[in-house]
Amino acid sequence: xxxPVMMLRSGQASASAPPRRGGFLVTRGxxxxxxxxxxxxxxxxxxxxxxxxxxxAFGLFDTLSVxxxxxxxxxxxxxxxxxxxxxxAGMQIGELAFGVLGVLAISVEYETGMIQTxxxxxxxxxxxxxxxAVVGGGVMLTAGLxxxxxxxxxxxxxxxxxxxxxxxxxxxxxxxVACTGLYLAVVGxxxxxxxxxxxxxxxxxxxxxxxxxxxYGATHxxxxxxYLPDRWLLVSAYQTLSRIHPQSGTSALRAPTTTMAFVELxxxxxxxxxxxxxxxxxxx
Amino acid sequence: xxxxxSLPQRGxxxxFLPGRGxxxxxxxxxxxxxxxxxxxxxATLVAVVLGVLATSSDASNWATMTxxxxxxxxxxxxxxIGLIFGELAFGVLGVLAISTEYRTGMIRAxxxxxxxxxxxxxxxxxxxxxxxxxxxxxxxxxxxxxxxxxxxxxHxxxxxxxxxxxxxVLSAGxxxxxxxxxxxxxxxILRHSAGAIAALVAMLWLAYPIGRVLDHxxxxxxxxxxxxxxxxxxxxxxxxxxxxxxxxxLELAYSSLALYLVVFLALGAWRISRDA
Numbered sequence: 331x332x333x334p335v336m337m338l339r340s341g342q343a344s345a346s347a348p349p350r351r352g353g354f355l356v357t358r359g360x361x362x363x364x365x366x367x368x369x370x371x372x373x374x375x376x377x378x379x380x381x382x383x384x385x386x387a388f389g390l391f392d393t394l395s396v397x398x399x400x401x402x403x404x405x406x407x408x409x410x411x412x413x414x415x416x417x418x419a420g421m422q423i424g425e426l427a428f429g430v431l432g433v434l435a436i437s438v439e440y441e442t443g444m445i446q447t448x449x450x451x452x453x454x455x456x457x458x459x460x461x462x463a464v465v466g467g468g469v470m471l472t473a474g475l476x477x478x479x480x481x482x483x484x485x486x487x488x489x490x491x492x493x494x495x496x497x498x499x500x501x502x503x504x505x506x507v508a509c510t511g512l513y514l515a516v517v518g519x520x521x522x523x524x525x526x527x528x529x530x531x532x533x534x535x536x537x538x539x540x541x542x543x544x545x546y547g548a549t550h551x552x553x554x555x556x557y558l559p560d561r562w563l564l565v566s567a568y569q570t571l572s573r574i575h576p577q578s579g580t581s582a583l584r585a586p587t588t589t590m591a592f593v594e595l596x597x598x599x600x601x602x603x604x605x606x607x608x609x610x611x612x613x614x
Numbered sequence: 615x616x617x618x619x620s621l622p623q624r625g626x627x628x629x630f631l632p633g634r635g636x637x638x639x640x641x642x643x644x645x646x647x648x649x650x651x652x653x654x655x656x657a658t659l660v661a662v663v664l665g666v667l668a669t670s671s672d673a674s675n676w677a678t679m680t681x682x683x684x685x686x687x688x689x690x691x692x693x694x695i696g697l698i699f700g701e702l703a704f705g706v707l708g709v710l711a712i713s714t715e716y717r718t719g720m721i722r723a724x725x726x727x728x729x730x731x732x733x734x735x736x737x738x739x740x741x742x743x744x745x746x747x748x749x750x751x752x753x754x755x756x757x758x759x760x761x762x763x764x765x766x767x768x769h770x771x772x773x774x775x776x777x778x779x780x781x782x783v784l785s786a787g788x789x790x791x792x793x794x795x796x797x798x799x800x801x802x803i804l805r806h807s808a809g810a811i812a813a814l815v816a817m818l819w820l821a822y823p824i825g826r827v828l829d830h831x832x833x834x835x836x837x838x839x840x841x842x843x844x845x846x847x848x849x850x851x852x853x854x855x856x857x858x859x860x861x862x863x864l865e866l867a868y869s870s871l872a873l874y875l876v877v878f879l880a881l882g883a884w885r886i887s888r889d890a
Contacts, residue, residue, distance in 0.1 A: 388824070392823055536703070544819075551696070
């Protein structure tokens with residue numbers, strides 16, 4: 331028994347005495363263990379598969395509905411047609427799946443008690459949090475980018491029948507597709523931060539969903555005073571980053587500039603990861 | 615199980631009749647859990663605060679609003695703007711009422727006490743249903759009266775006696791109840807909180823692409839989406855333009871709401887009577 335005690339003691343000592351240095355630095359072993367935990371759970375792959383199926387199916391069917399009805403569409407409808415928006419019509423389901431994946435990556439450990447084993451192996455909580463964030467973030471960014479590019483290619487392939495397609499090299503297109511992948515990873519990491527903060531699957535998923543999709547209710551409530559809260563919604567940031575044609579009318583008032591949209595994503599990420607890291611370094 | 619299967623026909627109905635003891639135990643389980651209070655409290659706070667914010671912003675900006683904005687002004691819609699958070703919280707409450715028992719293993723104790731699964735399911739459904747109906751009605755009437763009080767400073771308010779108003783307020787409460795029961799059914803079908811909540815919110819808010827995809831063939835799929843049903847039964851002004859095509863008639867809205875209720879409760883009942 332003396333060994334683990336000493337381990338704990340040295341862990342505590344180095345966490346408090348030498349100021350902070352390396353508090354969040356992770357080793358290869360920790361990354362490997364987090365990777366094993368993530369990939370050996372059925373729900374990880376089930377969630378990603380659900381995301382892929384729904385996003386692709388919705389995107390392709392929505393694109394199909396445009397190509398089918400293109401000849402009879404009104405001039406106004408044609409003018410507001412965004413060749414990316416149709417293929418990405420089901421992306422919200424993908425976002426939901428990524429957010430849930432992020433929540434589960436941590437909340438399940440608290441629910442099953444696995445977190446005690448994890449902390450026995452690595453007493454430095456900051457490192458555990460960082461290792462999980464790196465592995466989860468890496469997986470979600472890779473999967474998100476793959477999902478975005480596959481959906482994009484599928485949608486453009488269908489649009490090419492009516493010569494409505496755009497190429498990756500066209501202005502803004504590569505950015506839109508890449509930002510869609512990035513946005514999926516950001517949503518996943520927000521879920522992860524909330525999972526660490528709340529430690530309950532149901533609560534964290536509900537709050538994640540409310541923060542991302544239902545906050546428009548709150549911002550619309552104050553719209554007659556100011557459109558600023560609208561511009562700070564995650565969904566508005568994504569609208570700005572994912573569209574190649576700027577929006578018009580009220581939607582334009584709710585959209586932040588491109589720079590602001592990137593800043594907002596960074597701030598959301600920082601706030602939620604920060605909250606998660608803060609809570610995790612408290613008592614388990 | 616053997617006794618139940620040897621009783622022909624008559625046992626089927628009887629196996630869903632919960633006794634007073636079963637009802638009481640389900641009531642204790644529901645009210646003794648912190649998350650029940652947390653989700654209801656959260657729903658109430660956010661819904662009421664947002665409704666008050668929206669209606670007071672209407673009242674204070676009324677003088678400077680454009681004619682178009684004034685024409686679109688909906689005194690009920692703005693007091694109910696926060697109810698989406700209420701729907702989320704009530705739906706999650708419904709899911710948790712049953713999924714938690716599977717996660718913690720409590721369901722075994724429940725089934726040991728009452729081996730007839732149909733009775734357990736019916737008792738749970740009854741308790742969750744009554745609680746959500748009562749709390750839902752309190753929430754919508756509270757939001758309604760507070761919102762109208764805010765609007766009354768500019769004489770923009772409507773009264774319960776005005777045409778259609780009472781029906782809309784009651785329908786909003788009814789909708790909260792149905793959402794709760796859909797969550798309850800999903801919880802029984804999937805037995806996992808995460809999966810059931812994700813499925814619920816996807817159905818409630820993210821399903822509109824399914825309808826849009828099929829719009830050029832028929833508007834019926836759009837019209838039976840929960841989102842559009844809720845719109846139909848809670849609006850007092852008729853919608854215009856393309857969205858109007860997606861909104862069902864009142865008859866269709868109420869009957870598809872009933873259909874949702876029956877289908878999800880039945881699927882849950884079917885699943886719970888399989889092996890635990």
